[in-house]
Amino acid sequence: MIDTRLRIVAIAAIAMLLLVVLDLVRRRRLQERYALLWLGSALALLALAAWGGLLGRVSEGVGVATPSNALFLAAFGFVLVLLLHFSIAVSRLTDQSKVLAQRLAMLEERQHRLEQTQDEGVTDEPADEVSVRGAGRG
């Protein structure tokens, strides 16, 4: 059994977290995909905090002497999972931005070549006119 005061604080904090996450989703600041892990973690912690018997059984099951420590352990575990999740998301974003940067560079180079050919074709300007513009872009 955990102390009643701790239980109230834990439930209040988790309820606050739930509300904040739901509000972020409502205002489209957080995508559902990322909110689900937060909601899942918060609900699991809420269950552990609100239902003393469950926490007691869990802490006994994994061999933690103090039930409140089991609650902290569970919270820490969820934080780790969330961090891993974000590392994965960051890796994916890195890959995506790399691909975009490469495609953009390809397009710009092609555009540059087309303009160069166009200028040569239309006015027969000397080629250095084109390289000056290229320099200005750099």
Next chain:
Amino acid sequence: MARNFRRHRALLTSIVQPTSTYLAVVPAYNESATIGEVVGTLESQAPQFDVLVVDDGSTDGTGAIADRAGAAVLRLPFNLGIGGAVQAGFIYALENGYQRMVQVDADGQHMAEEMSTLTETMDDAPEIDMVCGSRFLTDNGYPAPISRRTGIHIFAFLLSRIVGQRVTDPTSGFRLYNRRGIALFAHDYPHDYPEVEAVLMVHHHSLRMTEVPVRMLERGGGISSISSGKSAYYMVKVLLAIFVGLARRRPVPEPGDDSPVSASHGI
């Protein structure tokens, strides 16, 4: 503009064809001190090569200098690091129909006259997909500090065991690729410090590689991308890549497989 449309069409189709089947890719990040000379040397000493400079988000006008020197320039909007820059070169080579691509460092370390060593090797053995210039096949007194040499030899030892072929200089970026090599690395190339992993990828995708002895110069200017502070990270990162890479699913993605880069799946 519209009046000249037909004329433009003719011009457009002509420029889509590359002027050569050989491409020299020079990844450059803040190499304004040497890039002009490197491009000039390539054009005079290896005239069969088109020159592409990949300006990896430089802030010192590297791209403009390369442009004035007559190279094609890919300007990356921000610094991707060597892997992303070189991969941009592979993509360019693939999409513009180049049959051979050589990677040349922008610091003037790779000698243009050695490029014929690479191309001749590939001409003699057309089944080879990647020819690597090695500083250590013959004792040519390459002036690498002992710590770097040690690191290179550790990688060389490990890679030789894994790929079952003697690899002496796995960190050399001076490499020539054929169309198969270009296609492989255009689709997938490691992020940073890519050379060692590229050797593994060649092996895992059942491509063939060989090494030829080349001479390399000391750096002409600028700062090496591998400072002493980063070399520990380099060692650990590449070792992790080697061992994790062993457990990776090997073959090329088949048509219809998941996209390698996707915004759609969650965790």
